[in-house]
Amino acid sequence: MRRDITQIAKASLLFQNAPTELVEPLLESARVTRHTRGETIFIQDDPADVIYIVVNGWIKLYRIAANGAEAVVGTFTKGHSFGEAVALRSARYPVSAEAVTECELIAINAVTLIQMLESNPKIAISMLTATYAHLHNLVSQVEQLKSRTAPQRVAEFLLELCQGSDGPCQVILPYDKTLIAGRLGMKPESLSRAFAKLKEHGVRVKQNAAEIKNVNALRKYVEEDPASSWKR
Numbered sequence: 001m002r003r004d005i006t007q008i009a010k011a012s013l014l015f016q017n018a019p020t021e022l023v024e025p026l027l028e029s030a031r032v033t034r035h036t037r038g039e040t041i042f043i044q045d046d047p048a049d050v051i052y053i054v055v056n057g058w059i060k061l062y063r064i065a066a067n068g069a070e071a072v073v074g075t076f077t078k079g080h081s082f083g084e085a086v087a088l089r090s091a092r093y094p095v096s097a098e099a100v101t102e103c104e105l106i107a108i109n110a111v112t113l114i115q116m117l118e119s120n121p122k123i124a125i126s127m128l129t130a131t132y133a134h135l136h137n138l139v140s141q142v143e144q145l146k147s148r149t150a151p152q153r154v155a156e157f158l159l160e161l162c163q164g165s166d167g168p169c170q171v172i173l174p175y176d177k178t179l180i181a182g183r184l185g186m187k188p189e190s191l192s193r194a195f196a197k198l199k200e201h202g203v204r205v206k207q208n209a210a211e212i213k214n215v216n217a218l219r220k221y222v223e224e225d226p227a228s229s230w231k232r
Helices: 003-011 020-028 110-119 121-147 150-161 177-183 188-201 215-223 226-231
Strands: 031-035 040-042 050-056 059-064 070-076 096-099 103-109 169-172 203-206 209-212
Touching: 003 020, 003 050, 003 103, 020 103, 020 110, 050 110, 059 177, 070 177, 103 110, 150 169, 150 177, 150 188, 150 215, 177 188, 188 203, 188 215
Parallel strands: none
Antiparallel strands: 031 103, 040 096, 050 103, 059 070, 059 096, 169 209, 203 209
């Protein structure tokens, strides 16, 4: 495994709190997989026998609803891990995973990790940290859906991609707008209306790039109470 890939794994939430002497043997038995855009990593109800860490590119987790609609559960990129909670229970994946872009993944055998957990409990702290992070992200998504308007949710998504904390910023949309809409719990046409609304707040979207006039001003808009618009 390349040194840069090993460093990404060690810095991930999955292993950043684990002792190096425990992580390195585990990574030696792992493998790096490469996937093309649109390729399926696993499908819902497959045995959860592998834990993944993203080296580069983007992955989406999704479920197919009873009406056939796709519900995006989450998106993951460099340094993010997924599949650990169900793999450690020897369960089945509750979602499907697909490569949104070309990507590289570190695939860790779940049985090997479980054996290491049994003999070296210290690594369990990292597992708990990663599981908590996933739970926190899900809670944040629910909060967004319940307490923020569609334009505010889109604005927050753009802010997550910003490198700076103030002034102007340009971000590249990491994947297509249909997926962004699904990730934010809205239909593509609602996303288009949200982008149009954000023009009032200094956001201009051109193809796969978004130009933000003032990051701090946009952040204040995200934190604004939606009900305040009725008081104006």
